[in-house]
Amino acid sequence: MTESVSQRAQTEIGKVRDYSANNYAPLPLVVESAKGAWITDVDGKRYLDCLSAFSSTTFGHAYEPFLEVLRAQTEKISIASRAVYVEGFGDFAESLAKLAGKEMILAMNTGAEANETAIKIARKWGYRVKGVEEGKAKIIGAEGNFHGRTTTMISLSNDEKARADYGPFTPGFELVPFNDAEAIRAAIDEHTVAVILEPIQGEAGVSVPDEGYLQAVREITREHDVLLILDEVQTGFGRTGTTFRFEAEGVDPDLITVAKALGGGIMPVSAVIGDEDVMGVLTPGTHGSTFGGNPLAAAIGKAVVDELATGRWQRHSQELHPVLFDGLRALEGRGVTAVRGAGLWAGVDINPAIGTAHDVCMDLIERGILAKDAKPATLRLAPPFVVTREEIDLLVREFTAAIEARWAAAQERA
Structure with missing residues (x-):
């Protein structure tokens, strides 16, 4: 802790260190409020926010159109289980699917959940549609990836810091070098159901692949009847200059995972987006989430999509x-x-x-x-x-x- 940190900030930092598990190493400042592109700490110093909560606050902090939606929706209903239909969820699902040029979505909460869901869909599609032998489905990922920190997602990672002491790991994954389409071709076998990639690897240091890489991967996966899953959790919703990064690359993935900015800087909202020929393998009871697609999340997500739809x-x-x-x-x-x-x-x-x-x-x-x-x-x-x-x-x-x-x-x- 630096000497420039005030006693007020040191008190808060001390409580966090005493009572919260030590799974992060935050910068030595304590945020009190934020508005637009600026964050203010407890001592009144302002900072231009060039972190954007890892792209979760893409529209800045306290964006008024989203706050209006928040206030209006919470006065009606915030949470309801998917055991009933709630007005507004259908509009959200339709708008998000159309924004991505797809037919349907499955709403979740976090990026890791969206990626877990995409993995489950791909495996079920592999067994039900492609005809892969039960229990043999393989999914190919890229070295240096970051798809989340659940047990399954770190099983798909080669980040030893994220993996240490968390085994045994989920089987069914194979990693190849990022930005090497031919390595993907070589790894595909009769059990391969999907390839999952980030169009740009954010946690790896904003690693941008060569032009044509994603197109080559798309051609290879189509040739071998393998799904292409693109993790747009960080790259999606305009972060890279287009609504989705795959648009800039001229690629049409089978499944798209999104999160972070979809919550408008207000709450966690995520989704898997795809067409019915893949998403349709899910049936009632085979996957779910208590909070996934809740009324408040749907209302905020719809507001985010509406903003992006303007271009x-x-x-x-x-x-x-x-x-x-x-x-x-x-x-x-x-x-x-x-x-x-x-x-x-x-x-x-x-x-x-x-x-x-x-x-x-x-x-x-x-x-x-x-x-x-x-x-x-x-x-x-x-x-x-x-x-x-x-x-x-x-x-x-x-x-x-x-x-x-x-x-x-x-x-x-x-």
Whole structure:
């Protein structure tokens, strides 16, 4: 804990450390409130939020149109089980399916749940439709992926930190290198029912595959009668400049998983999206969720879809993309080794000679910018869509100052 943290903040941090399991390593600030693209801590200091709760607050904090929906829906009904029909859920399901160019959805709560659901659907489809021998279904994933932290999802991961001491793991998965379509072709056998990929790997440091990779994977999976599942939990809903990343790649997946931004920065909402020929393998009692598709989630999700259907936020992201990326790439060769990303989502590799990504994040906090390291040498920037040109200029200016100060110090040491 740094000396600059106030006693009020230290008290809160101390309680969290005493009474909450230690599964996160938060930055040393305590948030009190947030509005738009800005977060305010308990001491009144404001930070430009370039984390966006890992893309959950894509529309910023306390977005008024969503708050209006929240107030109106909670006055009517917030929670009801799927044992009954509730007005509004059908509209949400229709709008989300149409936004993705598909026929139906299955509503859940979190990204991990959506990915678990997609795995279950793919396996059932494999047995019921493809004719794979019962208990033999195989799903191929990519190294470096992040599909969640449930037991099944870490079984699909090669992140040893996430996997340590949690075995035995769920069988039925095989990993191949990311950005290698031929490795997927080689891994497919008669038991393969699906390939699951993130169009851009966020937790891996905003790792963007080569152009044509997803198209090649789509061709291979069609050739072998294998489902393509795209995890758009972080890339979806405009984060990369298009409503879904697969649109920019010209790909039509069989199943799409979404979450985070779908909740409008208010509550967890997720879904699996697909066509009836795949989703139709589910029947009553074979899968469910008490809170999945609850009235409040449906109302907020519908409001999010309506905003995206206008296209204005996607255009806004595209317009600000060069402002952000030109500024960041100007630092390559002097403290920054690489910049990757799309839309308003950037992964920035830090030259180890000037410090770690976490070191830079701490510098940015002092400068009023909130960001987080994804890997020891990589930090992510993901400002909300409500950010303005002036705020992006501020981000670039402060980021540049932080990097240049460290670069100058490193040059002096050398």
